[in-house]
Amino acid sequence: MRHRYLGITTAIAVMSTMGLAGCSGTTGSGDVTLKLVAADYGNSPETSSSVYWKKLASEFERTHPGITVDVDVRSWKTVDADVAALVKKGQAPDMAQVGSFADYAEAGKLYSADQVLSVPVQSGFVAQLAAAGKVDQTQYGLPFVASTRLLFYNRKLFDEAGISAPKDWDDIRSDAEALKAEGVPVPFALPLGTEESQAETMMWLLSGGGGYTNSTDDSYSIDSDENVKTFEWLQKNLVGKGLTGPVKPGELDRADAFKQFTEGKVGMLNGHPTLMNSARKAHVDFGMVPMPGKDGDVKSSMGVADWMMAFKQNGHAQQIGEFLDYVYNDKNVMDFVKQYDLLPVTYSANTLMAQDTAHNDLREFQKTLDNAELYPFGKSSWSQVSDEIKKNIGKAVEPGADPRQILTRISKDANTADATEAGK
Known part of the structure; x- marks a missing residue:
């Protein structure tokens, strides 16, 4: 697609x-x-x-x-x-x-x-x-x-840290560092567990100028240079600096991240519309902004x-x-x-x-x-590829891991699955 x-x-x-x-x-x-x-x-x-x-x-x-x-x-x-x-x-x-x-x-x-x-x-x-x-x-x-998705942030925690909503990746990192200095348990929640990590992944890929597929031939390009650089940044600047909380991103599900946000433990995270109602019920004062790109505005959101x-x-x-x-x-x-x-x-x-x-x-x-x-829904391989991402993408941000190697393996398996489905 x-x-x-x-x-x-x-x-x-x-x-x-x-x-x-x-x-x-x-x-x-x-x-x-x-x-x-x-x-x-x-x-x-x-x-x-x-x-x-x-x-x-x-x-x-x-x-x-x-x-x-x-x-x-x-x-x-x-x-x-x-x-x-x-x-x-x-x-x-x-x-x-x-x-x-x-x-x-x-x-x-x-x-x-x-x-x-x-x-x-x-x-x-x-x-x-x-x-x-x-x-x-x-x-x-x-x-x-x-x-669609927006970046949610806890206004109370941001005010206490003296920071404003991020406008680019440098802001995300510096805001998260300021939140950590104020004792916020999870400055930036990065749910790359098995529940919906294909969504969190896509948000970051798009904000880094990449995506799941190649616009030229519609093949999976999960290991593109843009995507690899995105995960290297996450690994070095958020996970490696201890800004994503005590739970490994690969073990953190979206529902748990949302719950922690409503409990006032998370400074910012990507969220969908249903998070608004949960946050209001929990009396969390929150703001929402479009997911920032690496250098500012993004060409496309998820x-x-x-x-x-x-x-x-x-x-x-x-x-x-x-x-x-x-x-x-x-x-x-x-x-x-x-x-x-x-x-x-x-x-x-x-x-x-x-x-x-x-x-x-x-x-x-x-x-x-x-x-x-949108996801590449028109590909009959997408459900299989999505499952592969859910199971393995969290490994790409673990300390000491090689993001390119992991993304290349996922991309290779994705294109194999796509070729198999096309040949049926």
């Missing part, structure tokens, strides 16, 4: 009058039970995504007699592997809301978007997100929610999309389409993104969010969509 940038601000203005199709009427096609496996965005029984999905399914069933929706919400840590296991056993769900789709599309297991969605719904997706859902020029991945996909196995294209049309109406989209402080994936819902003063903080994340780059 080529580098994709999300120019959403202009697109929202152009598309602001568009409305999404809502409920598409009763099916009249006999009793069908649809199986949906979805990821859990909550962190407690009260905030679990199962509450949202079961309510939505119940409302849908009332207006669509003959269709029952069986919702199975799984942890983000296991949902991709759980769906893969079901597919391998020949028990694919009708729909899955997970983190990747390309390998299933390559294997011919998915309905394309135009096979299940009404035209108004399919055309309502933000164009660049829809493009990121394509494999061989056909859209199989339906964007479900999006987010954007993330999670995906919905529809499996062919059970042959329920019509019923799947009716349910997904309902899922993507403005009310249901907004109900979900408002609950979890995420960004909508449709033009009309983005317009609603931009017009609602209650979402002023999220507008800062919306602004960064203008120059955001």
Whole structure:
């Protein structure tokens, strides 16, 4: 997948009058039970995504007699592997809301978007997100929610250290040193553990002028000179100076880093929109700025999309389409993104969010969509490569390690995986 940038601000203005199709009427096609496996965005029984999905399914069933929706919400840590296991056993769900789709599309297991969605719904997706859902020029991945990343910092700790928000890497280092001198346990949290280190890695690669893939031939370029220099800097200037806290970055998960931030133990870290709500509940006074580049502003920041996909196995294209049309109406989209402080994936819902003063903080994340780059979702090898990064990238910043050697091994394995998938 080529580098994709999300120019959403202009697109929202152009598309602001568009409305999404809502409920598409009763099916009249006999009793069908649809199986949906979805990821859990909550962190407690009260905030679990199962509450949202079961309510939505119940409302849908009332207006669509003959269709029952069986919702199975799984942890983000296991949902991709759980769906893969079901597919391998020949028990694919009708729909899955997970983190990747390309390998299933390559294997011919998915309905394309135009096979299940009404035209108004399919055309309502933000164009660049829809493009990121394509494999061989056909859209199989339906964007479900999006987010970008900003650098969060604890204002109280910064004030006590007499420092301001960083504008480049030198500022990050000097701010972290000042925080350490004030006794802050974790001046800069660097979660390169197995939970979501592919995201932390990408943020740093982009801020260093690199990225996961080569824009010329779309091959993985994880060991590019820019990327190696980025990890050498992290190793020398943050980890090597004891500025990332007592836990090794390779053993620190995002959730633990976020928790420490809400406990006032972290000076700064990269975060997504859901961290805002957790920090507010914990009465942490925080600020947010775009992730600084090595020498200042960056050309592109990181954007993330999670995906919905529809499996062919059970042959329920019509019923799947009716349910997904309902899922993507403005009310249901907004109900979900408002609950979890995420960004909508449709033009009309983005317009609603931009017009609602209650979402002023999220507008800062919306602004960064203008120059955001996504993971290489269109590569069927991406899920395998992502797992490889999660398992090994933390080693590249350990004292005494050779970042180039580790990045070269990851990049070589990535391109091997890519060639294998392409040859299937």
